[in-house]
Amino acid sequence: MIRVRLERREVTPAWLQVAIPIASVLVTLVLCAALVRAAGADVIEAYRILLLSTFRSGYDVQDTLVKAAPLLFTGLAVLVAFRAKFWNIGAEGQLMAGAVAACFVGERTFLPAVSLVPLMIVSAALFGALWALLPALLKVRLKVDDVVTTLLLNFIMLYGVTALLEGPWRDPKSGYPNAPSVRIEAEFPLVPGLGVHLGVALALAAALLVWWMMSRTTLGFRIRAVGHNPAAAAYAGIGVGRVILTAALVSGALAGLAGAGEVGGVRFQVTSDLSSGYGYAGIVVATLAELNPLGAVPAALFFAIVFNGAGTMARATGVPIYLADVIQGVALVTMVAGRLFATYRPRLVRPLAPAPAPGPEATPSPLAGRGGGVAAEGR
Amino acid sequence: METLVTLLDVGFFAALVRISTPLLLASLGELLSERSGVLNLGIEGIMLFGAMTGFTVAYFSGSLWLGVLAALLAGALAGLLMAFLAVVLGVSQHVSGIGLTLLATGLSFYVYRLVFGQPASPPNVVPFRPWPVPVLSDLPVVGPILFNQMPLTYLALLAVPAVAFLLYRTPWGLDLRTVGENPRAADAAGVNVWRMRTQALVIGGAMMALGGAYLSISQFNAFTFGVVSGRGWVAVALVVFGLWSPWRCAAGALLFAALEALQLRLQANNVLHVPYQVLLMLPFVMTIVAMAIVSRNARAPAALLVPYRKEER
Structure with missing residues (x-):
């Protein structure tokens, strides 16, 4: 069985600092799409209203x-x-x-x-x-x-x-x-x-x-x-x-x-x-x-947009307004989980021999690296 | 003072036991989680989720017990999610717990609105009725207080010795406590730390959700958005207040319930000219004062808040 080994990073690359929150928000929206579907609404249409109704007017x-x-x-x-x-x-x-x-x-x-x-x-x-x-x-x-x-x-x-x-x-x-x-x-x-x-x-x-x-x-x-x-x-x-x-x-x-x-x-x-x-x-x-602190500005704006758009979305599509609250909770959970990638680097690992059928690329167990890593069950 | 004494009749103590039910269930659930080393701040949301699920299933199936079963399952699932975050991924227990509360709360509101829409009057069920225990319920004083209660209240009262027995008298409980105190030693002794913690969170989550369901299908007959209103946080406080012991935890739950029962009485009888909010506030103030007093002796499980990673030192 292939396992995922997490190795501790020495430094977190700068691009990850931006990529992780964005990825978390995207994952959140994908997960919450199931709820929008459950409400019988068109996901794209509901999200369009949720995220864009802020920009309709100056008001x-x-x-x-x-x-x-x-x-x-x-x-x-x-x-x-x-x-x-x-x-x-x-x-x-x-x-x-x-x-x-x-x-x-x-x-x-x-x-x-x-x-x-x-x-x-x-x-x-x-x-x-x-x-x-x-x-x-x-x-x-x-x-x-x-x-x-x-x-x-x-x-x-x-x-x-x-x-x-x-x-x-x-x-x-x-x-x-x-x-x-x-x-x-x-x-x-x-x-x-x-x-x-x-x-x-x-x-x-x-x-x-x-x-x-x-x-x-x-x-x-x-x-x-x-x-x-x-x-x-x-x-x-x-x-x-x-x-x-x-x-x-x-x-x-x-x-x-x-x-x-x-x-x-x-x-x-x-x-x-x-x-x-x-x-x-x-x-x-x-x-x-x-x-x-500077990242808090776009984060606060994002949730303000969601809270602002939720009412309009609820009226237009029948999706309950509480989608905003769910998004908030899911975003926090995915973000906490996503933060792991800032501290750890996932790496696919094949188990030690004897492997049932060692493929040509079968590698020996990679060294855990300095300080070791975390072994998590592969999906 | 005399009027105060007349308020403390049998009915008052029966109400006290009734009110303590969700606190007992939730705080014992939290206690199990914390004894394994995981602070579950998802409790407030899990209780609400249990209240919503229990009510919704009871409403459509017509069976309160199916509602109870559904709430238990919902709580166990929420516990499993907490275990994935706090045990498997090992991320901050504070933040993932708050995240779980926000998520479960939002989801409860969302599903309820989706299922029931916005009716003029909230849908309701016929809630549990008291189950008088034969013979015992006819005893004077003790009978009406302890033996003429709702089935879930009996369950909560029985949960106290059950959790104490489980923790202190079974190998499982010993393993659980070791995992919460010294996971590395437990691991060395062949105990699977992740599995123990996951089990504690799943059982604990089910108990929290049951406490929530008690509110929506036993104490009241409907689900409202404010039905839990901080009882989960009170349960977290009770665990600290009770110094992580099920018996002291239960004593604290009864004490807090007494304050709430007193508050209801005073409001109804209008004798003391103290704002009722002061009495509602009292358990929270008392917890903080108690925590300050016992802080030197308070010994939380040593590994509380510390994720366990096998290969990391």
Whole structure:
């Protein structure tokens, strides 16, 4: 039987960094085609609408950009954390923390009108960062598992916000449990020429800033060193705990900014369904971007296009709108699996003699190479 | 305070046991996976997938037990996918688990919408009815609390000693625990690490899905998109809270269920002027506090999160 041997790569070729995400998306679309067929729709037609309806009109392009902004923010938040091996699954809660702070500031009548937008942005980043600091402190000081705490804090935040919205913070003029709307002056201005709110531009700027931070600053170097090998980083004199805390603060701040954008540019108030899973989608964006800040931009745009097109596709073809959610999940799984090719090189291997019928090209068992490899059953 | 005491009657404890069912099943499933060395964060999605599959099959076949069977199969399949990712490919358990949750959640929504469309009122089934155990259900206090429950609740209660027995009293359990603690030693002793982990994930996945199906065909009579609403994550927390022991895990599940039962009571009776969300939040807060307190002693399975590669050191 032919086996596939995986050999560890010394370096990952640059083209693979681009090819793997693209291949993952293509594989995802092929896999999901079965679901489209199950819905009795024409696959090509459904995908054409799903992927191209964004480009029908200027309005759709704007809508997609606005949807991409929180995905980009949470994607950046997740990738900064993951780079430091701080498993922040809590972008959802940190986004909410930022939204609450932004909305609270945006309602204050005593603040000068011009200070509202900058204060909303700063306070959202601050609250998001604080909400991420708690699990990071627990991890660094007490070695409490960060996956569980960041996950649970999402629910604590959500229940806390719902309690506020159904209690003291409820807008008396509204029939729904919503916070009062922010002041008119607190609504984010539109970016001239683009017609999208300020948060979109901030998200793009954040991607550049995070890229610069990760690749050009000492902090970025330290984050990568800690994530790569904490023991070696500590030996090299890097304060591992402090680096993790800093990464958590940056991560939480970025997620908080997503909340500011949603309050300041889209909803103008806090509702309990403000996020609709942006925090978890951030994990998909970050993974598809291979934790590269610049890669997060196309990744966020791709999912914004899918989310934007799903509604149109559902109306036109009858394929359930939830195809977008399936695509998101499948893309994450195929991407994680595809990442293996960045670390390992697959190689077909024939088993050791005695082979039943040794062909002319029967080779002896190839040496496993330095450090050995992984033997996986061939398909 | 007196009003609070009157709230804690037999009905309250019966409700507590009922509410603990999905938590027991899911957390024991997660416990098996983690004891083998694999954190399965797909749990939230697997529960929803089980709830959807169980409901859909029960709806069309007219048989609740066929629904249960379908949910078990669906969960086992999801566990198999997790095993392929986390065991065979050995990729990040965090990320592949979240991926599985997103995938199973999206798929549940998709299939449900495809099958049922968007009806004005959600389709429903006649859910399980309590099965009073002869003689025992007539006992005072204990009877209504423990012996007048739904069949799946009995199953969940029995699963606790069953999992404990399996883990601590059988060769299979010994192998499983060794694989979770020291896979290389297990391998050297002739235990197939990949096979043990795959088995744990498949059985664990089936239990998670059963917990989900309990919600849609026993506790409620319909599938709704929010039917699981974080119970999977609570189960992950319960395993940590219970320090990877089935008994402590079950105790935690009962405690969390008590809080939810209390919350329902308080909401219905309107006695305490505490927002009900605070009580819903309490299990999550308690878990974090408990984790911080026990963190020094908490010993997760040593090989948790570490993929096993035979030829790599």
